[in-house]
Amino acid sequence: MIVRVIAAIVISLALMVIDHRQHHLETVRSLLSVIVSPLHFIADLPLSASNWLSETFATRSRLLQENQDLHRENILLQAQQQKLAALEAENMRLRDLLESSFKVGDRVLISELIAVDLDPFKQQVLINKGSSSGVYSGQPVLDANAVMGQVIHVNRFTSTVLLITDASHALPVQVNRNGLRTVAMGTGKIGELDLPHLPNNADIQVGDLLVTSGLGGRFPPGYPVAEITSVHSEPGQHFANVTARPTAHLDRTREALLVWTLTPFEEYQPQPFAPDEEEVVTDSEAGTPGAEESESAAGSQAVTEPGETQ
Amino acid sequence: MTLSPSRGSFVIVMTILVALLLTVLPLPTWAQMFRPQWYTLVLIYWTLALPERVGVGVGWLVGIILDVLTGTLLGQHALSLALIAFITYQMHQRVRLFPLWQQSLTVLALLLIERLVSMWVMGAVSQPPPTLLYWAPPLVGMFLWPWVYIILRDLRRKFQVS
Numbered sequence: 001m002i003v004r005v006i007a008a009i010v011i012s013l014a015l016m017v018i019d020h021r022q023h024h025l026e027t028v029r030s031l032l033s034v035i036v037s038p039l040h041f042i043a044d045l046p047l048s049a050s051n052w053l054s055e056t057f058a059t060r061s062r063l064l065q066e067n068q069d070l071h072r073e074n075i076l077l078q079a080q081q082q083k084l085a086a087l088e089a090e091n092m093r094l095r096d097l098l099e100s101s102f103k104v105g106d107r108v109l110i111s112e113l114i115a116v117d118l119d120p121f122k123q124q125v126l127i128n129k130g131s132s133s134g135v136y137s138g139q140p141v142l143d144a145n146a147v148m149g150q151v152i153h154v155n156r157f158t159s160t161v162l163l164i165t166d167a168s169h170a171l172p173v174q175v176n177r178n179g180l181r182t183v184a185m186g187t188g189k190i191g192e193l194d195l196p197h198l199p200n201n202a203d204i205q206v207g208d209l210l211v212t213s214g215l216g217g218r219f220p221p222g223y224p225v226a227e228i229t230s231v232h233s234e235p236g237q238h239f240a241n242v243t244a245r246p247t248a249h250l251d252r253t254r255e256a257l258l259v260w261t262l263t264p265f266e267e268y269q270p271q272p273f274a275p276d277e278e279e280v281v282t283d284s285e286a287g288t289p290g291a292e293e294s295e296s297a298a299g300s301q302a303v304t305e306p307g308e309t310q
Numbered sequence: 311m312t313l314s315p316s317r318g319s320f321v322i323v324m325t326i327l328v329a330l331l332l333t334v335l336p337l338p339t340w341a342q343m344f345r346p347q348w349y350t351l352v353l354i355y356w357t358l359a360l361p362e363r364v365g366v367g368v369g370w371l372v373g374i375i376l377d378v379l380t381g382t383l384l385g386q387h388a389l390s391l392a393l394i395a396f397i398t399y400q401m402h403q404r405v406r407l408f409p410l411w412q413q414s415l416t417v418l419a420l421l422l423i424e425r426l427v428s429m430w431v432m433g434a435v436s437q438p439p440p441t442l443l444y445w446a447p448p449l450v451g452m453f454l455w456p457w458v459y460i461i462l463r464d465l466r467r468k469f470q471v472s
Contacts, residue, residue, distance in 0.1 A: 014385075033378050121437065168436075
């Protein structure tokens, strides 16, 4: 027994070190998760069954009402989208004049959260799309409002998303008002981000919107992340105490959007996709007049000024 | 004895699977912090009851599966569960004879060791120290132990797991 327990301890420690330092164990993990994924689906069953039942046995009037509401919302959103397309085109033209490169559109896939509780001391969720849908490790994940996190483990049909509030997560952001760049660190609490690297005289206020800066190369630039909730500067300290609240509904949302970024450096490569084509939503770049030219123009100029997306 | 030596493996596996399922079953946020360590309770029971069949190896395997299931560092639960199985094995002959309340206290100690090992691992990978509620599950587990014990004992007798 002694020999066995010592062997178990040594193997566990070795596994932990390898898993923490390198990422060679991803294949082992995804193989094992094929075995455990039935458990995930059984755990998710009560909630998905109750959702299905409430949809199936909904009254006709309620469905009609809901349909009307959605229709109205859709019209509103489309109207905003029209404006956005024009603004985007204008933005691209201006950026062309400034000779700066900028990515145009992203490809987005909607995935649903699987209702299971993972480790309560890590901020992570499980989604129902995996490598069979082209999901890759490190992929950015959004919800309808803002950035949620990034994919850390990919299995065949599911993947694990690390939320931006996890204590091991750091996200390069910039203040939308003045372009001030910094890093937003997770705190381990679901509603709080920490900005530890801002000097006392930094131009930052309560209510400022933080957007992704695109530095670091994982997250596409320009997506909202969080709103500043408190700024305290103590004269004796080097850095100000700045905290922010994520704009994404990290603890409430049921759907997550997986994003494929199209940088100016790479051509649009259709990924091997599952046939659920209706879920693939392309951004407005196809419908934007002039966007294609500007993208290729930006791509050719990117060599001279690669700062934006590096 | 006409029973085959591997009799009742199915029951053991099923109880462990149910414990794993209870571990990932969605709970309201306030209740998540109090979720007992079902997998440890079940492992302790089977190690007490059948030490020659369930021990360090099974504990380690359950731990690895749990790590994949809950997305923790690969080996974190494996380490603590192998350790728990070992300690339980070392004292199974005494603990078996304890009255239930005394067993519960022993189980509390084991559950606390499991938490402690997990906390060390979390500290080593520089996660912030969790709240004091981190220590709540062992207490819940202690109060649940008599029921877990009786249910699993009845199951074992009904299916004649030996």
